[in-house]
Amino acid sequence: MEPKTAPEKFIVPIGPQHPALKEPGHFEFTVEGEVVTNATARLGFVHRGMEKGAENRTWVQDLYLMERVCGICSHVHALAFSLGVEKLAGVQAPPRAQAIRELVSELERIHSHLLWLGVAAHEGGFDTLFMFSWRDRETVMDLLETISGNRVNYSANVLGGVKIDINEKQADAIRKGMDFLEERTQHYLKVVTEDETFLGRTRNIGVMTYEQADFLGAIGPTGRASGVKRDVRVDSPYTAYSDFPVNLVTHTHGDLEARFIVRIKELYESYRLVRELVDKMPAGELTVKVPRRIPEGEVISRVEAPRGELLYFLKSNGSDKPERVKVRTPSLCNWSSVLVTAVGHNLADMPMILAGIDPCFSCNDRVVTVNRKTDSTQMDWEDLRQYGIEYYK
Amino acid sequence: METEKALELAESLMKDFAISTNRPEANRVDFVIDRKNLKPAVDAILVNKHWGYLSAITALDNALWKVDETTKEKSIDPSGGSLELLYHFCQAAAVATLRVSIPYNDPKVDSICGLISSVSLYEREAAELYGIEFVGAPNTDKLLLPDNWPAGVYPMRKAFTSLEDSAKG
Structure with missing residues (x-):
């Protein structure tokens, strides 16, 4: 025995x-x-000691360092940092710069959500969807390259504004791109809500209840798929989000299917915003002057990255280098x-x-x-x- | 308007714990609290009242700097300064921060993992990079630094310049 x-x-x-x-x-x-x-x-x-590194560099150098925190949502990092520094310095970027910042944010969200759709489909064994969504994602990558010259670190921000402008030719290309992507996205929404094999991998899987999501501080599309109404773009509008507001997309099921639906519906919102932004782009300057030494103080800068709220805590000691740069990324x-x-x-x-x-x-x-x-x-x-x-x- | 109401509610929840209250920005309120009161304060604001959610924990090293009169070189004065933990709670646009000061010679604070299980990653980050001990934390494994990182070396402290310097003492 x-x-x-x-x-x-x-x-x-x-x-x-x-x-x-x-x-x-x-x-x-x-x-x-x-x-x-x-x-x-x-x-x-991949801990690279960036927060420590930021303390040894000037505010301007840090902008470029922070843009490199993430390779997918590089723009929002530079944006959160710039907005924080501008708040400390008591300046505000001009309206056209703010609109361009929002435009690049939304284009970045489109590329990030499409990238995710492909990765998630691949993990579920649906490689056709993966191939198609990544092929379509190239449309928005090309647009980002057209307006900024780069596919990854667009480097659109400078302290006090942006360094890229949008001309009519680029605006037309963006409009065409959005039309194409919108049509494709309708197809994807149909696939992830109707394809039975795929639903077998997503429906009622990984359910997070509203109570769990709310209390544990789930943010971004993950939280919104469980009905948590959290979106910095809506709650605390930054850049041009008060002039070009976004509609909150939520779902109640909290399962994987809901996360697919929320992200895909957010794509529609982004397409609408991008169109509105290129149609009604305010005219004017692109930058304001920001002093080299930033006045003493502490500031919290929050923006909505594709994955959820991104929080920067900046502390200045009055010199040309920050005392502390704290980054809390949404994935955490x-x-x-x-x-x-x-x-x-x-x-x-x-x-x-x-x-x-x-x-x-x-x-x-x-x-x-x-x-x-x-x-x-x-x-x-x-x-x-x-x-x-x-x-x- | 709602932001103001939320901040006022936070102020009323924290009135028993706050040593001082400050409004650094229009949408923010800071409460300085004693580290002994951290757990009851978090309990009051988040667990009981669901005031927003814990968005981040920022650790700070408020080192005291002294400047040598002749060489004009800056160095750390060990007789002063302290560590500080900032617990940021966000509710829509409103941000409430609990500030806890922690002395260098006794860098300990109660873990709030028992109240919010998801906070473990934030605490482990502060523990490793700043050398703050979270008393009662369920998991104290290395999170960010390599496995062969020397014990007692905290890279985000202002006194840390490089591993070579730390090895020399």
Whole structure:
């Protein structure tokens, strides 16, 4: 007779390398059979000491440093930083600059949401959708390149305004691009709400209730998919959002399907805003002068990044270098909430749930599945993804 | 108008705990509280009243600088200064901040993970980079720094210049 032993915990490590998404991170899921019972994260594989670095550079140099915090939403970082510095210096960028800032923000949101749609579809085993959405995303990438000269770090901001302007030719290209993308997006909305195989991977999966999302501080589309009405563009309008307001998009189900619907519907809002902005762009100057030494003080600057609220805390000691630059990116809030909601779900759903928050994260090189006996097998992310697809066949 | 109402509500919730109250911007209110009162204060503002959500924890090193008269070189005066933690709560446009001062010689504060489980990542960041101990935190594993990072070296402290300098003491 075999001696009775306490059941051992199976810990499935995922990470830190991740070929599908952008940044590395490490997650450990404790599982009982198929069901996840605990989840933890280890970040910092791309910790570059930027906050410390910012303290040793001038305010102007920091603008370029901060733009490089994130490769997907580079503009919002530079924007949050510029808005904060301008608030400290007591200046305000001219209306045309503010409108261009909003325009680039929305174009960036379009590219980011389409990128996410592709990644999430890929994790769900729907590579056709992935290919199509990334092909269409090139439209907006080309537009960003046309107006800024760059695909990634658009470098639209300077302290006190913007350095790019929009001419009629570019405006026309933007209008055409929006028409094309709107038509494509209608098709995507149809696919993610009607395709039964795909719904099998998204409907009622990864549900986060309103109460959980609200209390844990879920933000951006992740929170809004659970009915949390949080959007800095609406709550505390910055740049030109008070003149060109955005309508809040929310959903009540809180599952993966809701996160798809919210993000796709937000695309429509962005298309509408972009059109309005190029049609009614205010005329005038692009910059105001900002002093080299920034007056002493502390300021909080919040903007709505594609993934949710981005918060900058800036402290100036009156010199030409900041005393403290604190960056709180939206993924950090949503990670915490996803680690809590992962509990109780199947291991096969983890790729989708992790991708569902649109994490600017991370992860995954090797999954070790340990069973109760001695042998163990190793999976990489591709194997786990495939496992998820097979599981749901 | 709503922002003003929210700020006033925060002020009334914090009146038992606030040592001083300040309005640094039109949409912000800062409360300086004693570190002993951190847990009850968070309990009052967030857990009981659901005033917004905890958006971020900012750690600050308010080092005291002295300037050498002859060489004009700036250096840190160890006799003064302190660490500070700022707990930012956001409700729509309104931001309420709880400010907790923490002395260098006893850098400890109660963890609020028991109240909000999602706060662990923020606390671990401050713990690693500033050397603040969060008493009662469920997870104190390394989060951002490499596994071979030397113990007792906190890179975001103003006194930290480089790993080589830290190794020399």
